[in-house]
Amino acid sequence: xxxxxxxxxxxxxxxxxxxxxxxxxxxxxxxxxxxxxxxxxxxxxxxxxxxxxxxxxxxxxxxxxxxxxxxxxxxxxxxxxxxxxxxxxxxxxxxxxxxxxxxxxx
Amino acid sequence: xxxxxxxxxxxxxxxxxxxxxxxxxxxxxxxxxxxxxxxxxxxxxxxxxxxxxxxxxxxxxxxxxxxxxxxxxxxxxxxxxxxxxxxxxxxxxxxxxxxxxxxxxx
DNA sequence: TGAGATATGTCCTAAAAGGGACATATTGTA
DNA sequence: TACAATATGTCCCTTTTAGGACATATCTCA
Numbered sequence: 426x427x428x429x430x431x432x433x434x435x436x437x438x439x440x441x442x443x444x445x446x447x448x449x450x451x452x453x454x455x456x457x458x459x460x461x462x463x464x465x466x467x468x469x470x471x472x473x474x475x476x477x478x479x480x481x482x483x484x485x486x487x488x489x490x491x492x493x494x495x496x497x498x499x500x501x502x503x504x505x506x507x508x509x510x511x512x513x514x515x516x517x518x519x520x521x522x523x524x525x526x527x528x529x530x531x
Numbered sequence: 532x533x534x535x536x537x538x539x540x541x542x543x544x545x546x547x548x549x550x551x552x553x554x555x556x557x558x559x560x561x562x563x564x565x566x567x568x569x570x571x572x573x574x575x576x577x578x579x580x581x582x583x584x585x586x587x588x589x590x591x592x593x594x595x596x597x598x599x600x601x602x603x604x605x606x607x608x609x610x611x612x613x614x615x616x617x618x619x620x621x622x623x624x625x626x627x628x629x630x631x632x633x634x635x636x637x
Numbered sequence: 638t639g640a641g642a643t644a645t646g647t648c649c650t651a652a653a654a655g656g657g658a659c660a661t662a663t664t665g666t667a
Numbered sequence: 668t669a670c671a672a673t674a675t676g677t678c679c680c681t682t683t684t685a686g687g688a689c690a691t692a693t694c695t696c697a
Binding site for chain 1: 536537540541543544547548555620621624625626627628629630632633635
């Protein structure tokens, strides 16, 4: 039984709770889509299509979990996202549930 | 911001990581499908179709996370599932990942 | 005896999700 | 100058998932 459950479970959590993982990333520091894509791919070992990411970021902003500001980097425009109070509350609630999950070993 | 994130996130985790929650339930004590359905519905507030549950239990057995024994209760047959070492290892790995998730608040 | 609960199983269709392409623009490097 | 990387966005078709029905059998209680 030398199976790599670790990698499998991390990928499952990343895929199914992707919005939360993104909120957590942006919570550490404001970030733009392209950087988030790279971070998710290196940190969690999951391919993240930009065709899935950008609409997700927009929806998270619409729901009030993120705000965005356009930043100019030379002629290049970055849409930098910052987490809101609501977004922080969501992460906090998530962490509390995880704590319960761990304690409920019985 | 009086929204009930708690309920929403618990339901998301239950739906997306249903197999793990079921393994955790069976880990506390051997259980059969119908009881699992009731437990999941009352504990997590999620409707669980038996048409989804029974095939899932069979696949978890095929993968070696569970074993089953048929038990007679009068003329009624219960397929009682017990968790295997592999199943316990999976839960353990899951809990370790959750611990990392909580610590990585940065 | 009939209805509701217990108990397990399959199957089909509709809805959702995912993959990959189409689209555009700039910067850096070979 | 051409290609890879940075940067953001939409769209369509395929694949996967989910809901609900079909199926069967026993037990309990009114």
